Amino acid sequence: MSDLKLVLHVDQADRWPAALTNLANLTRDYPDADVRVVANGAGVYAFLGDTDLLGKMRQASEHQVRFEVCANALHEHAIDPGQLPDWAQVVPAGVVALAEAQQGGYAYIKP
DSSP states (O other), rough: OOOEEEEEEOOOOGGGGHHHHHHHHHHHHHHEEEEEEEEEEGGGGSSSOHHHHHHHHHHHHTTTTTEEEHHHHHTTTTGGGSOOOOTTHHHHOOOHHHHHHHHOOOOEEEE
């Protein structure tokens, strides 16, 4: 299904394991799918440090999954955008990124 477009929304840190399982299945079973992940709220904490979650995110990014991190959430949680991995893109507002994705034909998934 090459026209499959999905946006996963992670706004809670404890939802990352489910999201990453979804991503592993998607990249394995639908390698041509267009997949984005928008992180906001407490979901932005997963981009810090050196964790197994980050390793799985990096692996997904190597399969063309785009990770978008809300600038507002970073500010709210006093996280410097310079601390993010180079494969994570900062977007001005996570909720707007979600709305734009849905307007662009992406199916919304909340793991």
